[in-house]
Amino acid sequence: MLNNDLVLRAARGEKTERTPVWLMRQAGRILPEYRALREKFPDFKTYIKTPEAVVEATLQPVDILGVDAAIIFSDILVIPEAMGLDYEMVEKKGPFFPKKIENEQDIKNLTIANPAEKLSYVTDAIKLAKSALSNRMPLIGFAGAPWTIFAYMTEGSGSKTFSKARKWLYCEPQASHLLLEKITQSTILYLKAQIKAGADLVQIFDSWAGILPPKQYQTFSIKYISQICDAITEVPITVFAKDAYFARAALSNLNCQVVGLDWCMDIAESRKLIPNKTLQGNFDPCNLYADKKTIKLETEKMLKAFGSERYIANLGHGLYPDIEADKVKYFIEIIKEYKHTN
Amino acid sequence: MLNNDLVLRAARGEKTERTPVWLMRQAGRILPEYRALREKFPDFKTYIKTPEAVVEATLQPVDILGVDAAIIFSDILVIPEAMGLDYEMVEKKGPFFPKKIENEQDIKNLTIANPAEKLSYVTDAIKLAKSALSNRMPLIGFAGAPWTIFAYMTEGSGSKTFSKARKWLYCEPQASHLLLEKITQSTILYLKAQIKAGADLVQIFDSWAGILPPKQYQTFSIKYISQICDAITEVPITVFAKDAYFARAALSNLNCQVVGLDWCMDIAESRKLIPNKTLQGNFDPCNLYADKKTIKLETEKMLKAFGSERYIANLGHGLYPDIEADKVKYFIEIIKEYKHTN
Numbered sequence: 001m002l003n004n005d006l007v008l009r010a011a012r013g014e015k016t017e018r019t020p021v022w023l024m025r026q027a028g029r030i031l032p033e034y035r036a037l038r039e040k041f042p043d044f045k046t047y048i049k050t051p052e053a054v055v056e057a058t059l060q061p062v063d064i065l066g067v068d069a070a071i072i073f074s075d076i077l078v079i080p081e082a083m084g085l086d087y088e089m090v091e092k093k094g095p096f097f098p099k100k101i102e103n104e105q106d107i108k109n110l111t112i113a114n115p116a117e118k119l120s121y122v123t124d125a126i127k128l129a130k131s132a133l134s135n136r137m138p139l140i141g142f143a144g145a146p147w148t149i150f151a152y153m154t155e156g157s158g159s160k161t162f163s164k165a166r167k168w169l170y171c172e173p174q175a176s177h178l179l180l181e182k183i184t185q186s187t188i189l190y191l192k193a194q195i196k197a198g199a200d201l202v203q204i205f206d207s208w209a210g211i212l213p214p215k216q217y218q219t220f221s222i223k224y225i226s227q228i229c230d231a232i233t234e235v236p237i238t239v240f241a242k243d244a245y246f247a248r249a250a251l252s253n254l255n256c257q258v259v260g261l262d263w264c265m266d267i268a269e270s271r272k273l274i275p276n277k278t279l280q281g282n283f284d285p286c287n288l289y290a291d292k293k294t295i296k297l298e299t300e301k302m303l304k305a306f307g308s309e310r311y312i313a314n315l316g317h318g319l320y321p322d323i324e325a326d327k328v329k330y331f332i333e334i335i336k337e338y339k340h341t342n
Numbered sequence: 343m344l345n346n347d348l349v350l351r352a353a354r355g356e357k358t359e360r361t362p363v364w365l366m367r368q369a370g371r372i373l374p375e376y377r378a379l380r381e382k383f384p385d386f387k388t389y390i391k392t393p394e395a396v397v398e399a400t401l402q403p404v405d406i407l408g409v410d411a412a413i414i415f416s417d418i419l420v421i422p423e424a425m426g427l428d429y430e431m432v433e434k435k436g437p438f439f440p441k442k443i444e445n446e447q448d449i450k451n452l453t454i455a456n457p458a459e460k461l462s463y464v465t466d467a468i469k470l471a472k473s474a475l476s477n478r479m480p481l482i483g484f485a486g487a488p489w490t491i492f493a494y495m496t497e498g499s500g501s502k503t504f505s506k507a508r509k510w511l512y513c514e515p516q517a518s519h520l521l522l523e524k525i526t527q528s529t530i531l532y533l534k535a536q537i538k539a540g541a542d543l544v545q546i547f548d549s550w551a552g553i554l555p556p557k558q559y560q561t562f563s564i565k566y567i568s569q570i571c572d573a574i575t576e577v578p579i580t581v582f583a584k585d586a587y588f589a590r591a592a593l594s595n596l597n598c599q600v601v602g603l604d605w606c607m608d609i610a611e612s613r614k615l616i617p618n619k620t621l622q623g624n625f626d627p628c629n630l631y632a633d634k635k636t637i638k639l640e641t642e643k644m645l646k647a648f649g650s651e652r653y654i655a656n657l658g659h660g661l662y663p664d665i666e667a668d669k670v671k672y673f674i675e676i677i678k679e680y681k682h683t684n
Contacts, residue, residue: 158502161659163631167628167631171632171633210606213606213626214608246587263555264553264554266556284555285505286505287512317503
């Protein structure tokens with residue numbers, strides 16, 4: 001089996017010799033080695049559709065940073081594209097949908113994504129990455145939560161308010177549910193294909209969880225995350241609902257093994273609200289700009305607060321592009337060397 | 343005195359015949375009457391530096407929407423400018439600082455804002471607006487919280503992560519405090535000048551409260567808001583710390599009379615955490631995109647949850663530019679007609 005299965009054992013709630021660690025956005029972004037690779041491709045989408053290149057980006061943090069898990073290098077927006085809604089990734093600006101979802105007919109025109117047909121570039125990359133990893137450690141697959149994917153498809157781009165996306169929930173609740181159902185079905189097929197290709201754990205990213213009022217979050221997001229969690233029984237699932245502090249009790253009832261925490265969520269309070277799951281996170285990525293002394297102090301404070309069990313060290317959100325790899329390596333070293341006294 | 347002092351009485355915790363209401367961003371933005379006025383000016387900054395035009399925008403919602411308070415039409419970024427850091431307001435993009443704060447010397451070069459010299463265009467507008475209101479209702483003054491102003495001055499523009507601003511707190515805590523102190527002193531002078539000119543209540547907007555870890559929020563934001571609250575004793579103060587759910591207990595200890603809630607904050611939970619203050623908010627602005635039946639239902643649900651005392655109806659954030667004035671008027675009517683049964 002795997003030489004290093006710390007992340008999987010921690011996810012399943014088993015005792016581990018030390019706290020395992022991996023980082024959101026560890027692949028790509030901060031590594032000069034990735035940037036050198038990326039320059040050979042005309043754009044981000046061509047890059048992520050080239051399995052050999054994806055494998056290189058996926059493996060780089062394993063070798064350079066020393067993490068305990070690899071995560072396949074890709075983007076959550078491959079799902080809208082596989083459903084029939086094309087997107088562009090604009091350099092330094094983020095995603096843009098030339099033709100966003102404007103009405104119910106646009107939703108009806110979308111198909112349920114067929115991963116074998118539309119997303120084989122991801123599953124092929126997973127197979128290659130698994131082979132390249134040769135059982136060194138687990139490979140994590142992922143998808144966006146239906147609400148977050150919905151938000152991009154209806155807003156048409158990133159946004160400070162996502163008011164166009166949120167308008168749908170108030171004005172067209174039934175059509176919104178239709179779109180969310182289609183995304184959910186697509187996501188289940190997609191995650192199952194990732195698992196079949198070799199993903200050892202899957203994470204659901206609800207990046208825009210925190211902008212919905214609690215009741216809407218239950219109706220339009222948790223409901224669909226729950227369907228995904230119920231459908232995926234093959235491997236552990238992590239749900240990361242950024243900023244959805246109000247939903248922590250609800251997240252504790254999902255059929256998932258791990259819940260991610262952002263850096264605003266208090267550790268002790270979150271343990272109380274989510275007593276039965278492994279927690280993941282919640283180091284502030286900005287803390288990695290600090291000097292090493294501060295990084296060490298804050299990292300050890302966090303490790304102590306989470307305790308020695310049911311915890312996977314990670315950030316409270318993805319790495320920022322200008323964080324130095326050297327600081328990231330140091331953060332990972334501290335975690336791997338830390339001895340819990342309890 | 344004032345013909346309609348409902349907002350002030352509610353702020354002071356006194357019983358009112360009905361729930362008072364005003365809306366963040368009620369002036370400007372959504373009103374066609376404002377847009378017609380705004381077109382006569384080359385840019386936003388010229389507009390807000392023309393007291394007669396400011397008064398028109400300030401009074402429009404009083405006459406057109408039927409609110410219970412006017413708020414002076416201005417921007418929180420007048421403070422950096424008065425301290426020596428110029429900004430531009432880019433149409434449809436937001437604020438931009440051609441020369442943002444890059445190092446400690448930049449901070450040392452800033453002055454404490456002298457309102458009489460640099461911000462008389464605001465105080466003149468307040469005097470004119472007070473006269474135009476002729477005691478119909480209170481006039482609200484405002485300023486950004488020091489942390490939010492700091493965030494713009496160091497980031498140089500709006501941002502999804504404000505990672506450059508937050509980097510300062512980790513890497514240059516002392517210089518950060520120096521800048522925050524200068525902003526705080528400027529803000530106290532500015533608010534006192536607004537009050538002297540006629541503002542009947544002042545609100546502090548901490549728009550980027552929710553992106554700081556709780557401990558940093560205490561150290562770098564609450565500390566300075568607290569200094570402002572202690573310094574302003576002339577009129578009631580409202581503190582609105584958007585997304586800072588974790589700071590509600592701390593906000594309840596401030597020397598302020600009113601605390602604003604965004605739309606994610608549970609009403610009953612917030613009442614428990616902030617037992618001794620009047621609350622303001624928390625209607626989701628996106629809810630105003632819905633049909634009138636839904637608006638009525640949700641508004642009455644909110645009014646019932648807040649109860650008949652210690653509450654000022656408002657939104658959980660500012661109005662969005664494409665919300666219809668007719669829906670806004672309807673929302674205000676429902677609040678004014680609502681009869682509490684308890």
